[in-house]
Every structure is written in structure tokens, then in C-alpha cells.
Amino acid sequence: MQIRTIFYPNRCTRLDPHHKVEGFRRTFSISDTSLHHQYATNSRVSSANLYVIALVAPAAIILLISLIVTRSFWDLHSGWLGLALSLSVTSTVTNIIKITVGRPRPDILDRCQPAPGLTNPTPYTLSDSRVICTRLDLLNDGFRSFPSGHASLSFCGMIYLTFYLAAKVHISNQRGFSWKTWLLLAPISGATLVAISRSMDYRHHATDLIAGSLLGTAIGWYCYRQYYPPLSHPLCHRPYSPRIPRDEEDLDxxxxxxxxxxxxxxxxxxxxxxxxxxxxxxxxxxxxxxxxxxxxxxxxxxxxxxxxxxxxxxxxxxxxxxxxx
Known part of the structure; x- marks a missing residue:
């Protein structure tokens, strides 16, 4: 492991490049039954599966539509850029909030492994994980419950895909085709199932899932609108024109x-x-x-x-x- 040394006047600081940010850890009550759930070693939706659902699946669908239906490279370019922007912004904002809030997960006591028979120090006080915990390897992730990263990323990718498909089928053309509703319900249902799985694994509280879903939905919509007009626009299926036009074909x-x-x-x-x-x-x-x-x-x-x-x-x-x- 490589250790870098930085010299300052009157002091020397050693930085570990592999060091992870510990983040804030909230105190909690040992008697809180919402924190007594068992730690699940295997998640129903792993991180790899999450990337497939939130990134690979929408990118593949956008690719197929751009090559087969619209036959437009600019539509593919704009669709992929918007998807990448939405997921990167969602991941950044979610992790910043996780580290800052430091809310314990429902399985925090199983991660902490406090001594048997231990109670809160005195009445009207809470326990500190640095004092009562006998196991430390799972604590950092144990205090990153709010908001749910699985919920925010899955909803971000699926909501972006929903808006993309809604524009292509002109959902706002006032003709009322029911198949459009079922088509657009599929991505949202997938994101909802991903969020629910995190509650089944006791990784998150219900409020964590709601906050993550709303966060991903808002960012997915915002980033989609950076590249495409609103669904009420008659040309909603077409992306915005390039900021740098082509000299040989561009019009004023x-x-x-x-x-x-x-x-x-x-x-x-x-x-x-x-x-x-x-x-x-x-x-x-x-x-x-x-x-x-x-x-x-x-x-x-x-x-x-x-x-x-x-x-x-x-x-x-x-x-x-x-x-x-």
C-alpha cells in the first residue's frame, strides 16, 4: 500500500490513498425495535444488478430505438448524455446525503454486536457506536441508510427511460391509447420493486426508500429536460439542436x-x-x-x-x- 507524505511548516501529515470517508454516525437507542433486524449477507438486488437495471437496460433500449425507429445518431447521442448526467448527479447527491446524515440502518445492532444485556447509559441518553460496538468492519456502511441508493438510482434510470419512451409514442397527443400506459408502467414498476427489495433485506427504513425514489425521480426528469423538450411539445420526440451547428447545413x-x-x-x-x-x-x-x-x-x-x-x-x-x- 502506497503512502504519500505531505510536508507543511512545523508538521508532517501522512495520507492513505485508500482511506474511505467515515462520515457522521448518529447515536441510537438499543431498545429501538426498528434497529433489531438481522443483517443479510446477500441482497436480493446486488450492486451489479442495480447497474444493469439503472444504466445498461435504459442505454440498450435507447440504442435500439435510435438505430431502428428514429434512425438518428443525434437522438442516440442526446439520450445517452442525458442518462449519464442523471445517474452521475443522482449518485453524487445520494452519497453526500448518506455521509452527512449518518442514519443507522435497520440491521445496525446486528452489525454492531454490542455486549449481551447492555442498555442505554443513563435515562434520556442514546448509545454511541464507538463505545458499545464490538464489531467494527460493517459500521461505516451501517450508518448510510438515508436515502436509499438503490431506490434513487433505479428510479432515476427508469424515470429517464419513461420520459424518453413517452416522448417517442407522443403520450400527450390526446388520443388515449391504453397500450402506451402499460408500456410506460413497466420501467416504473421495475424501479418500485428494486426499492421494495431493500426493505425486504432490512437495509433501509420506509422513509429512506421514499426519499430516494423522489430524489431519483426529480433528477431524472431534470436531466431529461436538458436534452429534450416537454412532453406537451409537438416535437417532443426530437432532441434539442446541437449547441455547435454544422457549417454546411446549419440555418440561421x-x-x-x-x-x-x-x-x-x-x-x-x-x-x-x-x-x-x-x-x-x-x-x-x-x-x-x-x-x-x-x-x-x-x-x-x-x-x-x-x-x-x-x-x-x-x-x-x-x-x-x-x-x-
Whole structure:
């Protein structure tokens, strides 16, 4: 093990690169029955399984949709970036709170192994783990109950995937297809089962699971909105345009905005005159009203501008670096 030595004036400090942050440890009552549960050596959902559920599964689904359905590299790029951002932020915030709060897990007494017959020191006082515990190897993790990392990460990844799928099927198009509801319920159900498993293993209290679920949901939604418009937007299935445009194909933001408004507004104003052109291009007025694209290209926009622009490279139009709704 490598030990580094740092010299300061009048003192010398030795730093262990493998040292882990101990964090805060709250005092607790030995008579608290919520802390008397048995320590489970094997978890129902291990850390490796958690990474598969929260990271690998959403990334694989986004990859398949981008390659097969939307056929857009920019959609894949934006989807993966948003997923990576959401999980990294969730992991950072969760660990900071865990270390700072220091709440004991429900199995803390089994980890601590206090002496038989031991009671709290005096009335109206609590026990300190550094004094009463005879086993020390499991104590650091034993005081990181709040919030649940499994709940926050699973809900973050699954909520992000839910928003991604909801945008692709246009959940807000007011047509009420029941299969969309069942499709979007699957990721949320998976995250819920992961959170419940932590209670079955006596790793967390119920409030830990609720807090972790809310934390992961909030961060997952926030990071999704950094790359995609809201679900109420007619072009919600398309990511935002690149911040650094391509010189050979980029339009001025005002021209792109005018093009989109002309495309969407023209379908509503001239239904009779545009019906023939819509049928020729294989697109209906209802498709134009909700911003649906055919084959990954905006047919009406291509006809007005006289050039081909792929959906993945164009994205949602921007004005002054901000999305135009």
C-alpha cells in the first residue's frame, strides 16, 4: 500500500490513498425495535444488478430505438448524455446525503454486536457506536441508510427511460391509447420493486426508500429536460439542436424558427389546399399538427426550404441558444 507524505511548516501529515470517508454516525437507542433486524449477507438486488437495471437496460433500449425507429445518431447521442448526467448527479447527491446524515440502518445492532444485556447509559441518553460496538468492519456502511441508493438510482434510470419512451409514442397527443400506459408502467414498476427489495433485506427504513425514489425521480426528469423538450411539445420526440451547428447545413436560428412555424401553422390554416400535397407525401394534417415526421425527415419543411435535413441533425429549433416552443 502506497503512502504519500505531505510536508507543511512545523508538521508532517501522512495520507492513505485508500482511506474511505467515515462520515457522521448518529447515536441510537438499543431498545429501538426498528434497529433489531438481522443483517443479510446477500441482497436480493446486488450492486451489479442495480447497474444493469439503472444504466445498461435504459442505454440498450435507447440504442435500439435510435438505430431502428428514429434512425438518428443525434437522438442516440442526446439520450445517452442525458442518462449519464442523471445517474452521475443522482449518485453524487445520494452519497453526500448518506455521509452527512449518518442514519443507522435497520440491521445496525446486528452489525454492531454490542455486549449481551447492555442498555442505554443513563435515562434520556442514546448509545454511541464507538463505545458499545464490538464489531467494527460493517459500521461505516451501517450508518448510510438515508436515502436509499438503490431506490434513487433505479428510479432515476427508469424515470429517464419513461420520459424518453413517452416522448417517442407522443403520450400527450390526446388520443388515449391504453397500450402506451402499460408500456410506460413497466420501467416504473421495475424501479418500485428494486426499492421494495431493500426493505425486504432490512437495509433501509420506509422513509429512506421514499426519499430516494423522489430524489431519483426529480433528477431524472431534470436531466431529461436538458436534452429534450416537454412532453406537451409537438416535437417532443426530437432532441434539442446541437449547441455547435454544422457549417454546411446549419440555418440561421430565426430562419429555422420561421420554418417550423410555417410548417405547423400552414397545416392548420389550409386544410383543403394542403390535403393533396399531404397525401402525395404520405403525411396527414393531424400528423403535421403534432409534429410527426415521416422516415426521419420533415417533408413539409423540406418542400418549403428546398433542401433535405435529417431529423437527428436538425433537432428542435433554437433561438438565441434556447429551445423555441
Amino acid at each position: 436560428p430565426e430562419e429555422a424558427h420561421a420554418d417550423e412555424l410555417e410548417t405547423l401553422g400552414g397545416a392548420r390554416a389550409s386544410n383543403s389546399t394542403s390535403s393533396s400535397s399531404h397525401s402525395e407525401n404520405g403525411i396527414t394534417s393531424s400528423d403535421l399538427e403534432r409534429g410527426t415526421l415521416v422516415g426521419g425527415a420533415n417533408v413539409a419543411g423540406k418542400k418549403n426550404m428546398g433542401e433535405e435535413r435529417r431529423e437527428g441533425e436538425e433537432g428542435v429549433p433554437l433561438e438565441g441558444g434556447r429551445p423555441v416552443f
